[in-house]
Amino acid sequence: MPESNSLANTANSVANARTTAPHIIRELENGLLADAAHTSPKYFYDAVGSVLFEAICVLPEYYPTRTEAEIFTQHMGDMARVIGVGGSLIDLGAGNCAKAARLFPVLHPDQYVPIDISVSHLQDAVRRLQQRFPHIEMTALGLDLAQDWKLPAEVRRDKRLFFYPGSSIGNFEPEEALAFLCHLRAACDSDAGILIGVDLIKDKSLLDAAYADSLGVTAAFNLNLLRHINHLLHTDFDVRQWQHEAFFNTEKSRIEMHLRARENIQVSWPGGQRNFIKGEHIHTENSYKYSIQGFNALLADAGFSHSCHWTDKNEWFAVIHAKAA
Numbered sequence: 001m002p003e004s005n006s007l008a009n010t011a012n013s014v015a016n017a018r019t020t021a022p023h024i025i026r027e028l029e030n031g032l033l034a035d036a037a038h039t040s041p042k043y044f045y046d047a048v049g050s051v052l053f054e055a056i057c058v059l060p061e062y063y064p065t066r067t068e069a070e071i072f073t074q075h076m077g078d079m080a081r082v083i084g085v086g087g088s089l090i091d092l093g094a095g096n097c098a099k100a101a102r103l104f105p106v107l108h109p110d111q112y113v114p115i116d117i118s119v120s121h122l123q124d125a126v127r128r129l130q131q132r133f134p135h136i137e138m139t140a141l142g143l144d145l146a147q148d149w150k151l152p153a154e155v156r157r158d159k160r161l162f163f164y165p166g167s168s169i170g171n172f173e174p175e176e177a178l179a180f181l182c183h184l185r186a187a188c189d190s191d192a193g194i195l196i197g198v199d200l201i202k203d204k205s206l207l208d209a210a211y212a213d214s215l216g217v218t219a220a221f222n223l224n225l226l227r228h229i230n231h232l233l234h235t236d237f238d239v240r241q242w243q244h245e246a247f248f249n250t251e252k253s254r255i256e257m258h259l260r261a262r263e264n265i266q267v268s269w270p271g272g273q274r275n276f277i278k279g280e281h282i283h284t285e286n287s288y289k290y291s292i293q294g295f296n297a298l299l300a301d302a303g304f305s306h307s308c309h310w311t312d313k314n315e316w317f318a319v320i321h322a323k324a325a
């Protein structure tokens with residue numbers, strides 16, 4: 001790393017970037033100053049990033065969202081037979097709660113527990129859902145699933161179903177994914193289970209296109225990260241100096257997203273700076289793709305069993321159910 005890149009005066013930078021929590025400032029600085037610069041994908045999702053992600057989900061190249069929806073439409077009845085009815089439906093990263101709401105008429109949960117990073121994100125959706133399904137008890141929770149988290153006592157223990165759609169598990173490193181599944185397993189009694197969406201390994205050209213779409217929406221989503229970091233850390237990133245890159249790394253079975261410097265760039269923030277030479281990149285996201293066998297092995301390592309899966313006709317995506325017993 002060039003000598004001019006320093007983590008000088010961290011305390012000073014904390015003081016300057018007053019509105020950002022110190023642990024976020026530390027995490028961003030450490031990532032930017034690492035030999036291989038990187039940032040966490042959680043920083044994609046400011047207001048603009050969230051809208052761009054919604055747009056990605058309806059792009060023709062981005063197959064996961066519509067394919068998962070098709071699987072639910074086609075196999076919902078069978079899923080209900082395997083999972084059974086009633087209990088607590090715990091929706092991890094619920095957002096607008098739309099995916100879980102489609103399960104209500106078949107799984108008939110007694111309690112619905114949507115979880116998102118901020119409970120205020122959930123409130124409108126939960127209010128609307130409560131009107132449509134007045135007999136389901138609803139308890140919205142604000143928890144950061146990337147940190148250590150614990151369910152409060154008002155979440156009923158009987159027949160918990162952890163619902164984690166969208167293949168968000170792919171954005172964890174495999175060891176983090178295992179730790180996350182173990183954490184879920186620890187919150188399960190023997191009658192509990194997990195219902196999870198998993199993106200499957202497929203032809204590289206399909207994967208490459210899904211993360212480098214022809215309209216450039218994913219590029220905007222990736223570049224917007226720099227604007228968000230400017231807001232959080234008071235960096236002076238100029239989005240126009242960076243280029244989106246995404247490709248499937250076959251050996252590691254993951255999509256990698258990067259931002260590549262178009263020229264030599266100096267990035268500064270209160271208390272620190274980093275020089276990037278032309279071509280150097282910031283690694284912004286991994287999205288792991290699994291085989292069904294590989295993901296079942298991960299579930300088994302986490303203590304889940306009796307796994308059962310449903311896929312689309314191309315076997316591009318899978319919805320997997322596994323039991324805690």
Ligand code: AVI
Binds near residue numbers: 171211218
């Ligand atoms: C949220 N997550 C499952 C998406 C994915 O496919 O890994 C995020 C995303 N990144 C670029 N496009 C979509």
